[in-house]
Amino acid sequence: MVRPRTERGRMLLVLALVAAVTVFTATVPLLRGFFDLRVYYGAVHTWVHHGGRIYDYHVPGTSYGFTYPPFAAVAMLPLAPLDRPSAIVASLLVNLAALAVVLRILAGPDWRRHGWFRWSLCLCLLALFEPLRDTFSFGQVNLVLLALVLGDCRLLATGRGRWAGAGIGLAAAVKLTPALFIGLLLLAGRRRAAGVATAVAAAATALAVWADPAASRFYWTEALWDTGRVGRLAYVSNQSLQGVLARLGETGRPLWATVVLLTLCVWAWRTRGAVKAGDWTAAFALTGVAACLVSPITWVHHLVWLLPSFAVLLRTGHRRIAGALYAVLCTSVVWLWFDDASGIGGFLGSNTYTWITLGLLLGLPTGQPRLVRLPLACSPRTAPTAPSPESPATTGTVQSVPSAAGREAAAATGAGGDTCRGLATSPSSEPTGSTRPAASKPQSSSSRASSYTVNPPL
Numbered sequence: 001m002v003r004p005r006t007e008r009g010r011m012l013l014v015l016a017l018v019a020a021v022t023v024f025t026a027t028v029p030l031l032r033g034f035f036d037l038r039v040y041y042g043a044v045h046t047w048v049h050h051g052g053r054i055y056d057y058h059v060p061g062t063s064y065g066f067t068y069p070p071f072a073a074v075a076m077l078p079l080a081p082l083d084r085p086s087a088i089v090a091s092l093l094v095n096l097a098a099l100a101v102v103l104r105i106l107a108g109p110d111w112r113r114h115g116w117f118r119w120s121l122c123l124c125l126l127a128l129f130e131p132l133r134d135t136f137s138f139g140q141v142n143l144v145l146l147a148l149v150l151g152d153c154r155l156l157a158t159g160r161g162r163w164a165g166a167g168i169g170l171a172a173a174v175k176l177t178p179a180l181f182i183g184l185l186l187l188a189g190r191r192r193a194a195g196v197a198t199a200v201a202a203a204a205t206a207l208a209v210w211a212d213p214a215a216s217r218f219y220w221t222e223a224l225w226d227t228g229r230v231g232r233l234a235y236v237s238n239q240s241l242q243g244v245l246a247r248l249g250e251t252g253r254p255l256w257a258t259v260v261l262l263t264l265c266v267w268a269w270r271t272r273g274a275v276k277a278g279d280w281t282a283a284f285a286l287t288g289v290a291a292c293l294v295s296p297i298t299w300v301h302h303l304v305w306l307l308p309s310f311a312v313l314l315r316t317g318h319r320r321i322a323g324a325l326y327a328v329l330c331t332s333v334v335w336l337w338f339d340d341a342s343g344i345g346g347f348l349g350s351n352t353y354t355w356i357t358l359g360l361l362l363g364l365p366t367g368q369p370r371l372v373r374l375p376l377a378c379s380p381r382t383a384p385t386a387p388s389p390e391s392p393a394t395t396g397t398v399q400s401v402p403s404a405a406g407r408e409a410a411a412a413t414g415a416g417g418d419t420c421r422g423l424a425t426s427p428s429s430e431p432t433g434s435t436r437p438a439a440s441k442p443q444s445s446s447s448r449a450s451s452y453t454v455n456p457p458l
Contacts, residue, residue: 010117017124037139048080054215070208070216071173091139101147106311128330134301145171157280165193169200180291188275239353240298260294274366282366285309289361309360316365
């Protein structure tokens with residue numbers, strides 16, 4: 001690859017890429033009008049300012065309302081004093097901050113060495129990633145949850161596990177899917193961290209019960225079991241295993257439960273191997289992948305949980321595989337089967353993102369990284385260190401040390417236990433509104449998905 005050698009050339013290249021990405025995101029994908037933020041904003045305002053119930057609110061003209069546990073509404077109380085434009089700005093800033101945390105953790109301790117040019121290329125490529133751009137344009141929370149969970153990954157990888165689990169507990173209290181990471185902690189034998197995560201989740205849930213007992217009772221006894229509140233299982237944006245079965249017309253719970261059980265068995269086997277090798281980033285990446293597969297509904301924007309997997313692929317030298325899979329996830333290809341997912345072509349094409357997720361669960365490399373130069377790699381003076389009981393292997397490359405004592409010292413200071421190196425270098429009368437007519441729940445990246453307004457999934 002030919003790269004500009006002067007600062008002027010690099011600046012011109014970055015500006016050209018920014019312009020191309022801006023044109024793409026402004027013209028190709030269907031903008032989501034901050035639909036999910038409208039749900040959060042409306043539910044909180046109805047609860048705080050009008051004395052209404054959290055789960056009774058619906059976005060005007062739709063059947064969609066708040067679907068998260070009650071603690072999520074408590075966590076979103078800062079939206080209450082804001083007007084609609086301010087809420088949108090706050091959502092963008094929070095997601096940008098969460099993205100910065102995620103990139104900082106995945107890039108490792110030598111992130112400053114990557115320089116402004118590589119980070120600029122990285123941000124341009126990330127702007128093309130469909131799950132990420134959907135997260136911004138929906139006003140979603142998954143990027144924040146990913147940052148909380150990866151914070152625990154960093155604590156565990158660097159040997160500072162005293163407070164590990166708190167981020168996972170908060171994430172699980174906001175949304176149930178991250179609770180699978182508590183299972184990871186148990187598989188890894190980190191009972192203290194698992195206990196911290198469980199205690200934090202329980203305390204947050206108890207706080208929500210205190211704040212609104214009726215809402216908590218309704219959620220845990222009724223809303224939790226009603227998937228129709230979230231959307232139609234067979235809708236093409238649902239890239240979970242349940243979505244695949246639903247598009248095949250198989251909606252029976254026994255079959256789905258069997259598939260989920262098999263998936264969790266594979267996850268447990270692969271995750272234990274990663275933990276034994278001291279590869280915490282791979283273990284967390286595999287857990288994020290598994291959570292997307294076993295969740296009843298995994299909208300496309302939920303697939304931001306795949307970002308750690310791409311960091312692992314780059315770290316282990318699988319750049320071409322990472323690039324190919326990442327490129328597919330930028331194409332919005334599943335929306336080609338928005339109207340009709342029948343036949344072999346529909347089965348394969350409409351579930352493309354699910355196949356990628358399943359492939360990552362089965363084939364994601366674990367263990368020590370190879371010595372490779374990545375687009376965001378740190379100095380090549382680093383080398384992998386073999387795991388030992390005294391100094392367990394970590395997810396990142398470490399400075400080579402001449403003795404076991406040196407390895408112990410490196411582990412104690414955190415030098416040998418950071419996360420992976422090299423992320424891919426590769427946005428009235430009703431409570432809120434949008435500058436363009438909002439679809440009922442515009443999960444689509446295709447203009448054909450505008451029919452969602454007429455026939456929303458139930």
